[in-house]
Amino acid sequence: MKSNIVFVLFAVVFIITSCDSKRTYDEYISLPNSSWSKENTVEFSFPVKDSINKKNLFINLRNNKDYQYSNLFLITEMDFPDGQVIVDTLEYDMADVNGKFLGKGFSDIKENKLFYKENITFPTTGEYTFKVRQAMRKNGNTKGIEELEGITHVGFRIEKIE
Template sequence: MTKTLNNNIVIILLCACFFISCDKKRVFDTYTSVSSSGWEANSTIDFNFEVNDTIQPKNLFINIRNNNDYDYSNLFLITELNFPDGQKIIDTLEYDMADKTGKFLGTGFSEIKENKLFYKENITFPATGNYTFKVSQAMRKNGKIKGIAVLEGITEVGFRIEKTQ
């Protein structure tokens, strides 16, 4: 019985290693969980990463996982990319989260959908060193000036850097 259990664990670990190692484009990929009560408007999610390659172009993505508690067809984000020399790029971005019928976009078999959203395409980092990527939600209801204080339905926010082909 114990030998069978150990064999199953080894097989599972080997499969996991196989799937992880197959992602040859990945340079950086991590997620941060959002509070179960929702993503607060004043809550910035930070990702710190090191750049060693200033030659090969990269694609940068914001990954969003949402569930059925997300009530909107789009998502507004404010991003800030901080360079090692102190320079920063700030963007306000809008992404579609659902189609015209209200069906969530993204992948996933359960109520959790994952959206891989382009942030920057085919960029070359100008310098090696430590970078910080910051993202916060900037959602507002139609006709309202004040933002949504707590955005429900976003479960995790990720940041991914891939090598281009």
């Protein structure tokens, strides 16, 4: 009886994990109180063992109904094992022209899979670090928004291209 239960559990885990064959890295960090402080840089460290095959990189965000904006500005930093650093300022649409949130989900939580880099090859193997912080401002105001409400999770995902 116990061996049957173990087999069934193993089979379920195998089926769930094999359904996402593109994933090479996928991690989420929960933000306290569903709010993203402008001082909170979210950081992901990951090993790269493949410097030959191309990958797609994504920033994943979960937002709820408390998010008040139709777009999102982010500043990202990719730290390479050799010390090289690439910094980007990015803008993403979070809602359509009618104010309806983009992303997937049936409840108040929407999940957004945002392209960060497409069709790239990591130049060397080793430990990389990806950092992201919000850079939102109100129109006409140079001071950034201290607490960006409505962002519940920030994630980073790497997919192999098949």
